[in-house]
Amino acid sequence: MQIDLISLDDLEKDNKIYIKGISLVGSVKLDYVTGKHVSFIVEGEESKHNVMYFLEKTGEKRWQCDCKWYTLQSKTCSHIIAVNLAIKKSILKV
Ligand SMILES: [Zn+2]
Known part of the structure; x- marks a missing residue:
């Protein structure tokens, strides 16, 4: 499947969210795929989030993510970054 990844170069490399995203790369799992969306699970030490x-x-x-950060700020969160990095690095096959 063709997934359009977010341009991660636009994000500050020392950005807290980006760094947290890197730490979550190994915790990304593919949940399910339909004709309209792909669902991912990012399970960290303290939380579990659903990225769509x-x-x-x-x-x-x-x-889109179901975490508080995304819901309140509508900005790319660490979970979305983790999924993007996992796909980019071929850690996760979609
Ligand atoms: Zn999130």
């Missing part, structure tokens, strides 16, 4: 990728949306709106 919508095939019909465009740009960064394609990515």
